[in-house]
Amino acid sequence: MPVRADFQRARNEREKSARRNEILDAADGLLLEAGNERFAISALAARVGVSKSTIFLYFANKEELLLALYARSFLRIVTQLGERLTPGMTGRAFCEAFVDCVMANPSMLLLRSQLASTIERNVTPEVMVATKTEILEYGTALTNRVEAELGLQSGYGIRMQMALINLISGAAQADTSPYLDMESLPEDIADFFQVAETRKVFMNGAEFIFCGATGRPFD
Amino acid sequence: MAIREDFLRPRTDRENAARRAAILDAAEALIRENHHQRFSVNEVAKRVGVSQSTIFLHFRNREELVTTLYIRVGRAFFDAFLGRLHEGMSDTAFCEAFIDAAQEHPCFRLMRPMVMRVVEECLSHEFIHVAVADIVAFRSVASARVEEVLGLTPGQGPILMKGFVNQMCGAVQVDIRTLMAADDMSEAVAAAIRASDFRSSFLSGAELLVKGIRHG
Incomplete structure (x- = not known):
């Protein structure tokens, strides 16, 4: 059954899933604009053009919605990275693809920083396990391909990916460039903050993580 | 010069440094206890037992x-x-x-x-x-x-x-x-x-x- 254009009340599974996605799209936009501290369900409802209670038909609370958004961003990164894998690609090419895909879906990093502290405390165990299972399935499929395409020993794909995700999360956390007006800073201070830029910091560390995991040079 | 016990207003550099350290200790304890929570200057002041404006004598903001x-x-x-x-x-x-x-x-x-x-x-x-x-x-x-x-x-x-x-x-x-x-x-x-x-x-x-x- 097709999705009726401009439906007000979702009547079938397809319309429901379209509405759910629409809510997540709006949440994504709002999160990037407002930051997670000022993220409010009322603002989200206004943006989608529905009532707050409609949002709660799809997600039990704000945390469940953010967890769903986190999972969706994560799966998108995995899918996009999967598309960029080529047999025998260099470590540098792989790590650049990795950082591109992560930066193209910034909600993942934004939400990851509050996973343990808030999101997962307010979500039912069932939802959490379902989310973990989904992420694990997609992640494992990618890991197997990474091991095959890059010629990694079994077990090293997951270690390398986990290390790279931790590295980029830590690097993004210390990246002050979105908060600073570099032009207004004296040069030596600007230099100090510039070297903290996420991509640069990530590539510096990723080179050695890759070499440690594969035993091969980066290029 | 020794630090007077329970001084209200620090008079010497040493007392100033001690007060400053006490403020930092209190803020650190708050972060340790509340983990990710933001702490407020008000809470820090309460814990040290001074007013908020005293905190701002030592830290501009x-x-x-x-x-x-x-x-x-x-x-x-x-x-x-x-x-x-x-x-x-x-x-x-x-x-x-x-x-x-x-x-x-x-x-x-x-x-x-x-x-x-x-x-x-x-x-x-x-x-x-x-x-x-x-x-x-x-x-x-x-x-x-x-x-x-x-x-x-x-x-x-x-x-x-x-x-x-x-x-x-x-x-x-x-x-x-x-x-x-x-x-x-x-x-x-x-x-x-x-x-x-x-x-x-x-x-x-x-x-x-x-x-x-x-x-x-």
Whole structure:
């Protein structure tokens, strides 16, 4: 059954899933604009053009919605990275693809920083396990391909990916460039903050993580 | 000159320094207790037993207090780490020394996300200058010692340290072991959650990084 254009009340599974996605799209936009501290369900409802209670038909609370958004961003990164894998690609090419895909879906990093502290405390165990299972399935499929395409020993794909995700999360956390007006800073201070830029910091560390995991040079 | 017990208004440099330290101690304790929660100057003042305006005699604003404390807890963490290093230790022992120090000194990683958000606001260039110089100084000491202990070439220490700090701060974000009971999930999911435990997740990646630096 097709999705009726401009439906007000979702009547079938397809319309429901379209509405759910629409809510997540709006949440994504709002999160990037407002930051997670000022993220409010009322603002989200206004943006989608529905009532707050409609949002709660799809997600039990704000945390469940953010967890769903986190999972969706994560799966998108995995899918996009999967598309960029080529047999025998260099470590540098792989790590650049990795950082591109992560930066193209910034909600993942934004939400990851509050996973343990808030999101997962307010979500039912069932939802959490379902989310973990989904992420694990997609992640494992990618890991197997990474091991095959890059010629990694079994077990090293997951270690390398986990290390790279931790590295980029830590690097993004210390990246002050979105908060600073570099032009207004004296040069030596600007230099100090510039070297903290996420991509640069990530590539510096990723080179050695890759070499440690594969035993091969980066290029 | 001795510090008078229970002084109300600090009169000497020593008393001033003691008051300043007491304020930082109180703020640190609040962060330790509330974890990720933001702390307010009001709460800090209450705990020290002074008024908010007294706090502002020592720190121009909340941002200066946060940054000053961040530098202090960073130094404490790095000192604890360096204290655990000794010549001839294995790479594994080296990685463990880092994560042990991180677990003993949680304020450094708790404050790291906080401090990035405050640098834009209310910090004078002069203040940032001093802060940056301070951070650079103790990081260089740590990097040099790391190069010495692991027998690395100059320049590799800073890369290693940066990689370690970032991996550690990234690893702690998904440590949800304590939040989940392992009996209602499949073995694969349970195993994945165990592997994302702060310590194991860090050690797994840190060892790859050290190995890679040795290769390169």
